[in-house]
Amino acid sequence: MNRSVLIAGGGIAGMAAGFAAARAGWQSSVFERAGAFSEVGAGVQLGPNVTRILQAWGLGDALTQVAAFPSGLHARSMTTGEVFATLPLKDATATYGAPYATLHRADLHGLLWQAASREGVTVISDAVVQKVSQSSDDVVLDVMQHAQWQQHTAAMALAADGVWSPLRQQLLGDGLPSFTGHIAYRALVAQADLPVKFRSQDVSVWMGSQAHVVSYPVRGGEYLNVVCLTEGRLLDSDAHDLQVLQTWNAKKSESQTVAELHYALRGACRPLIDLMAACRDWRLWPLCGRPAMQGPQQHVQGRVALVGDAAHPMLPYLAQGAGMAIEDAHALAEKLLGASAANVPERLQEFASVRWQRNARVQARAIRNGQIFHASGPLRVGRDLGLRLMGSRLMDVPWLYGYRQP
Numbered sequence: 001m002n003r004s005v006l007i008a009g010g011g012i013a014g015m016a017a018g019f020a021a022a023r024a025g026w027q028s029s030v031f032e033r034a035g036a037f038s039e040v041g042a043g044v045q046l047g048p049n050v051t052r053i054l055q056a057w058g059l060g061d062a063l064t065q066v067a068a069f070p071s072g073l074h075a076r077s078m079t080t081g082e083v084f085a086t087l088p089l090k091d092a093t094a095t096y097g098a099p100y101a102t103l104h105r106a107d108l109h110g111l112l113w114q115a116a117s118r119e120g121v122t123v124i125s126d127a128v129v130q131k132v133s134q135s136s137d138d139v140v141l142d143v144m145q146h147a148q149w150q151q152h153t154a155a156m157a158l159a160a161d162g163v164w165s166p167l168r169q170q171l172l173g174d175g176l177p178s179f180t181g182h183i184a185y186r187a188l189v190a191q192a193d194l195p196v197k198f199r200s201q202d203v204s205v206w207m208g209s210q211a212h213v214v215s216y217p218v219r220g221g222e223y224l225n226v227v228c229l230t231e232g233r234l235l236d237s238d239a240h241d242l243q244v245l246q247t248w249n250a251k252k253s254e255s256q257t258v259a260e261l262h263y264a265l266r267g268a269c270r271p272l273i274d275l276m277a278a279c280r281d282w283r284l285w286p287l288c289g290r291p292a293m294q295g296p297q298q299h300v301q302g303r304v305a306l307v308g309d310a311a312h313p314m315l316p317y318l319a320q321g322a323g324m325a326i327e328d329a330h331a332l333a334e335k336l337l338g339a340s341a342a343n344v345p346e347r348l349q350e351f352a353s354v355r356w357q358r359n360a361r362v363q364a365r366a367i368r369n370g371q372i373f374h375a376s377g378p379l380r381v382g383r384d385l386g387l388r389l390m391g392s393r394l395m396d397v398p399w400l401y402g403y404r405q406p
Contacts, residue, residue, distance in 0.1 A: 004154035008129035013308025013325035014160035015112035020333035022119035031127040043225030045319035048096035066107035068217035078208030084387035155341035165310035187279035230264035292363040296352035317369035
């Protein structure tokens with residue numbers, strides 16, 4: 001068996017893994033169920049721990065062409081607009097050796113796709129991976145490809161098929177993700193279409209009670225990505241139906257969206273209300289997840305590894321979903337360097353040992369951040385006071401941004 005890898009899923013996790021494995025000398029094939037590759041119209045933040053990897057992969061210049069590089073992250077009160085504290089993101093390169101970047105998900109995906117293509121990765125669309133089977137020598141994917149059944153054999157396979165991963169269900173049988181009760185309303189607006197007072201090249205986080213809003217520039221600063229995250233019951237009666245959650249990328253009527261946002265942001269200050277009113281074309285995503293990883297077996301089963309959201313879905317409160325997928329790809333490639341088809345299981349176990357605790361820690365911190373961002377009552381008072389007194393010392397996370405793979 002030659003050094004080959006089959007990857008289920010052509011999103012950010014799959015493309016990053018395919019590219020990284022190819023750089024390590026492995027023949028990579030990516031299978032994507034969609035008929036055409038696309039990423040949703042939303043933004044993504046990349047901390048220095050992630051941009052450092054992209055630079056090491058030779059993609060720093062490509063990142064610079066599509067990303068924005070905010071100079072600060074401002075923590076604000078949703079009710080008064082007060083700036084509690086500012087984290088100076090412009091210092092990231094000096095502190096951590098790489099910048100803090102914000103960009104459109106489609107631009108990050110396109111950057112990785114182009115890089116993968118240059119490395120000779122085979123990318124196949126309209127290909128639904130239905131089943132994985134393995135022996136001591138190889139792994140086989142059953143794929144419905146362009147309406148025809150096909151089987152593909154390789155030395156290893158990666159499940160990069162997202163939070164609802166069918167391959168995870170087959171391998172681990174640990175049930176479906178659960179709805180967190182949190183909803184993200186996302187909008188993308190051209191800065192030129194915004195009143196001057198709302199245009200920004202920085203990250204702002206407006207913290208309230210059971211809700212917060214984050215905004216940051218994308219596409220070189222030409223657009224502003226705005227996200228309102230709230231918790232509790234939606235106005236839709238079917239919002240908690242599991243089948244709805246799996247496919248939901250809703251664009252609602254403007255009147256219904258306005259009603260829901262007004263409810264979520266009741267008591268918010270006028271500047272924030274005006275910013276939200278200036279945005280149109282809101283999309284809704286229910287946030288679904290799993291408990292933090294419990295052990296390496298949730299990353300690897302024999303010759304199959306789970307990466308990205310298939311292994312460790314991240315809530316967005318630490319802005320590390322894409323980041324951990326890229327870290328996974330980098331760590332995997334390091335273990336594949338010099339590996340043979342015969343010792344794939346051993347190398348994958350090494351990968352799992354390196355990654356699972358890191359991913360579990362980030363998952364747990366993201367959950368905790370969500371509780372802090374949405375704190376109510378005395379906890380909210382303590383949060384606001386702590387930010388005023390300790391400022392950026394509470395907001396900086398050296399263990400996250402300064403991470404180097406062991």
